[in-house]
Amino acid sequence: GDSVTQMEGPVTLSEEAFLTINCTYTATGYPSLFWYVQYPGEGLQLLLKATKADDKGSNKGFEATYRKETTSFHLEKGSVQVSDSAVYFCALTDAGNNRKLIWGLGTSLAVNP
């Protein structure tokens, strides 16, 4: 079945450092890909998305490019802030009618001042 693999955390960075969180996927068909963020004690917020190959999703300085040839959707940010400390989830929608989300395990990011 479809699956998502994320790099394990926790990731600890200093403020203004460059961030990469790796995400690869296995899927039949052509899934849509998402990054969600979960701040402490809160629900999940959609961060960015890409619906077809070579699409780049971007939001709040974060970017990710849908790479079909490497089945990847890595999250990047050029300069992280303390407020970016959260858990980041990579997810895809499967090819079925209900488009349920299939999730990675999440990567915890801590940014120190």
Next chain:
Amino acid sequence: ETGVTQSPTHLIKTRGQQVTLRCSSQSGHNTVSWYQQALGQGPQFIFQYYREEENGRGNFPPRFSGLQFPNYSSELNVNALELDDSALYLCASSFSGVKEQYFGPGTRLTVT
């Protein structure tokens, strides 16, 4: 535009009891999906409702059941609670044909 809301925020139940969790979908959305998120894990799909009918189910036993109402709000019912049911239960709404889902803050269920 009103976002997805869930109630209650927290709940403590005893093993064997039954629980009902509620979700109001975002304005304009007609599809509701429920997910279970255990501590330190990614969410797991429980089921989805579209136009008051179940539209797909994950690998959860029948004691997990749901409803969707004409106003698209939804309930998740869990019978015969087990300790392993302790988790954050997330509701997400979407509009059919649109792939992104928007999540509520979740209900934290603790089973003792």
